[in-house]
Amino acid sequence: MFSLDSLRCLCAVVETGNFRLAAERVHRSQPAVSQQLKKMEQEAGQPLLERKTGKLTEAGEIVYTRARRMLLDMDNLADEMRDLNTEGSTTLRVGTSDTTALYVLPIHVRRFMKEHPQTRLTLISRSSNAITGQVVKGEVDLGIVTLPQEHAELEVQELFQQQLVLVLPVHHALAKRRSIQLKDLDKIPMLQLDPTTQTGSLLEAFFARHNFAPQAAIDSGSFEVIKRYIKEGAGVAFLPQEALTEEDHTLTTIPMAGLPTVPIGAIWRKGAYQSRVVQDFLAQLQRGEGRDK
Numbered sequence: 001m002f003s004l005d006s007l008r009c010l011c012a013v014v015e016t017g018n019f020r021l022a023a024e025r026v027h028r029s030q031p032a033v034s035q036q037l038k039k040m041e042q043e044a045g046q047p048l049l050e051r052k053t054g055k056l057t058e059a060g061e062i063v064y065t066r067a068r069r070m071l072l073d074m075d076n077l078a079d080e081m082r083d084l085n086t087e088g089s090t091t092l093r094v095g096t097s098d099t100t101a102l103y104v105l106p107i108h109v110r111r112f113m114k115e116h117p118q119t120r121l122t123l124i125s126r127s128s129n130a131i132t133g134q135v136v137k138g139e140v141d142l143g144i145v146t147l148p149q150e151h152a153e154l155e156v157q158e159l160f161q162q163q164l165v166l167v168l169p170v171h172h173a174l175a176k177r178r179s180i181q182l183k184d185l186d187k188i189p190m191l192q193l194d195p196t197t198q199t200g201s202l203l204e205a206f207f208a209r210h211n212f213a214p215q216a217a218i219d220s221g222s223f224e225v226i227k228r229y230i231k232e233g234a235g236v237a238f239l240p241q242e243a244l245t246e247e248d249h250t251l252t253t254i255p256m257a258g259l260p261t262v263p264i265g266a267i268w269r270k271g272a273y274q275s276r277v278v279q280d281f282l283a284q285l286q287r288g289e290g291r292d293k
């Protein structure tokens with residue numbers, strides 16, 4: 001009744017929210033995608049999309065749900081057949097945050113590429129929530145993200161916990177402290193992580209539980225940006241211990257009792273075929289040996 005090409009077009013329209021982006025995803029022109037949808041509706045004998053709202057009709061929901069399963073099975077079959085060719089080159093698409101790409105993955109990537117010299121590794125840097133969306137859509141094979149990431153179409157496995165610490169310049173008035181409490185930061189400018197990020201949200205909840213209102217100076221979603229401004233004396237911040245490297249010799253850290261830890265985990269699409277390179281990369285992360293500090 002429907003061709004695989006038309007089913008891909010329907011799924012692309014539903015998941016991207018418009019015909020232009022759908023056309024880019026399936027490598028077709030926008031008129032070609034519209035024509036595919038029109039043909040599907042003719043074959044179905046009823047509309048699949050509400051033209052004013054772009055929402056699926058009842059029939060559209062049925063077709064879309066089954067189409068996703070069918071396309072996943074077809075993609076799995078293609079991946080499994082490709083995986084049998086052990087001598088050929090392969091591609092591994094990993095989505096993660098800038099922080100994990102900079103501070104956690106390098107040693108694992110070096111080891112993996114040494115063991116799989118013919119594999120092309122594509123690292124896609126986005127926020128954890130954005131990567132989750134790409135994993136669900138099948139745009140990346142594996143996501144390394146801040147948890148929790150709850151979605152019915154995801155498999156989730158926690159890998160490790162990042163410890164948060166207070167980061168400040170080595171010459172700061174508090175730098176000689178062995179430990180610190182939130183009340184000690186009452187009037188000190190705070191460089192905060194964007195609360196829309198997972199770690200930023202975790203810290204915001206921590207402050208709320210302790211009735212602490214930080215004197216916010218700057219909000220940013222980038223650890224590198226925040227570190228730069230700490231070095232400039234703009235304030236202090238709570239960051240994962242892993243975010244500090246040998247190059248950050250002008251910064252120091254102070255532990256704080258009760259600070260939350262940040263869970264980092266791997267996510268992949270439920271039901272998707274895991275190629276050998278995906279399994280090997282995941283195993284490398286699960287061993288957790290030698291994470292860059």
